Amino acid sequence: MKDQEVKEKGKTYSLAFKKKVVQELNKGLLNRVELRAKYDIGGKSTISLWNKQFANLQYNEKALVGRPMKDKLKQRIKELERQLEDEKFKVLAYETLIEIVKQEDGIDVLKKDGAKQSVSLPKPGHEK
Numbered sequence: 606m607k608d609q610e611v612k613e614k615g616k617t618y619s620l621a622f623k624k625k626v627v628q629e630l631n632k633g634l635l636n637r638v639e640l641r642a643k644y645d646i647g648g649k650s651t652i653s654l655w656n657k658q659f660a661n662l663q664y665n666e667k668a669l670v671g672r673p674m675k676d677k678l679k680q681r682i683k684e685l686e687r688q689l690e691d692e693k694f695k696v697l698a699y700e701t702l703i704e705i706v707k708q709e710d711g712i713d714v715l716k717k718d719g720a721k722q723s724v725s726l727p728k729p730g731h732e733k
Contacts, residue, residue, distance in 0.1 A: 624659055
């Protein structure tokens with residue numbers, strides 16, 4: 606058996622795939638049983654062995670979520686709170702960009718409340 610591959614019931618897993626599975630396990634969103642089902646991985650201890658093999662891998666701390674919470678609703682709330690924080694930063698970035706365009710180019714990107722709606726011109730070939 607090669608060091609780079611594992612054969613399980615005729616399946617061969619690449620080193621990159623094994624590292625991906627271990628990374629997902631360490632993020633904590635899915636447990637070993639769920640990962641086995643998701644990727645159709647044979648052997649009850651396969652992912653555990655991969656985890657031991659690649660336990661010293663370093664991941665971006667922001668990507669680490671931790672172990673799965675027992676209460677799925679609490680886990681979902683935490684996930685949504687992180688997404689909300691990310692969206693707040695996006696809004697702040699867009700607002701800053703709009704302000705810079707307004708200051709540097711004198712263009713007001715946002716429409717005023719009383720602005721007239723543009724009138725659509727008929728498309729060529731579509732006569733009424």
